[in-house]
Amino acid sequence: MTTPHDQSPAPQPPVPAAKDRIFRSPMAIAGGVVLLALVGWLGIDALIKGDGRTPWLALAGLILVVPLVIAFTLRPAVFVNDDRLRVRNPFRVITLPWGQVATLRSGYSNEVVAKSGAKFQLWAVPVSLRARKKATRQQARAAGTDTRTGRGPGMPGRGGPGFGGLGGSTVPDRPTRAETDQIMDDLRALQEGREQAETAQGEVTVRWAYEIAAPAVAGAVLLAILLATG
Missing domain, CATH: 1.20.58 (Methane Monooxygenase Hydroxylase; Chain G, domain 1)
Known part of the structure; x- marks a missing residue:
């Protein structure tokens, strides 16, 4: 019993x-x-x-x-979770634990830089200069600024707040961003929050x-x- x-x-x-x-x-x-x-x-x-x-x-x-x-x-694809970033490029698959990622940067291409100094391009997250310009114009319109004349809120002829708050524009809480730039922002935020996690440590691996x-x-x-x- x-x-x-x-x-x-x-x-x-x-x-x-x-x-x-x-x-x-x-x-x-x-x-x-x-x-x-x-x-x-x-x-x-x-x-x-x-x-x-x-x-x-x-x-x-x-x-x-x-x-x-x-x-x-x-x-090409980028796989992300709380522990690591896996980059599938045309001829390589690179796995980087967040603890090994030094930075994610954007220029004419998006890339991840390991703490060893190695750089890997994110083929699946291409930079679109056209989308960036469009996002900049949207931000300017949301802020009430004419990108051609430089007139801002409250200036004559643009319907700004003026006197008594008439014609005011609403500025969004979150700035408009190009889609791939927003993806990079999210990846940076995840890397900063997880780089010290115990499960996010390890070695960078590259498979052809x-x-x-x-x-x-x-x-x-x-x-x-x-x-x-x-």
């Missing part, structure tokens, strides 16, 4: 890991789908209807081009995407042989 003291507590289920937030470029994905459809249509047509060496050249071209299109359009590189190299070699022996 067992007593209550002999009963061990039931094992608790493991705490599920936090799901990744995934960032990708919709424009790149759309462009990749269009390119794959075009390349597939032309390549398959040449394979079926081509004469002589044409089908072999088409096959080599498909083996070379399709992986490259996938690499630069459909493949051989599943992309190997077919592309094979296609290039086959195409080179066909052209050299033609």
Whole structure:
């Protein structure tokens, strides 16, 4: 007969890991789908209807081009959770625990800088200068400033607050930002809040995407042989 003291507590289920937030470029994905459809249509047509060496050249071209299109359009993604940042670029996958991230910076491209000094571009979060200019214009309009004349709130002819608060404009609490710039702001905030966490420590790892590189190299070699022996 067992007593209550002999009963061990039931094992608790493991705490599920936090799901990744995934960032990708919709424009790149759309462009990749269009390119794959075009390349597939032309390549398959040449394979079926081509004469002589044409089908072999088409096959080599498909083996070379399709992986490259996938690499630069459909493949790039950024995976984020509370412990680490994982960057899937065309030919590499870089995993950086937040404790190893020195900074995330934006210029003409968005990139993450490790504490070792290594820099990795975020292909899935491209910079859009056009979106930045649009966001700047929206901020100026929200603040009641004409970007062409420089007139601000309260100035004649612009409907500013003026006297008695007439014609006042509402300024949003959060500034308007380009989408990719806002993503970078969110990543910086997460890095600053998690860089000292025990679960966010570790080493930076880099894995080459051989599943992309190997077919592309094979296609290039086959195409080179066909052209050299033609």
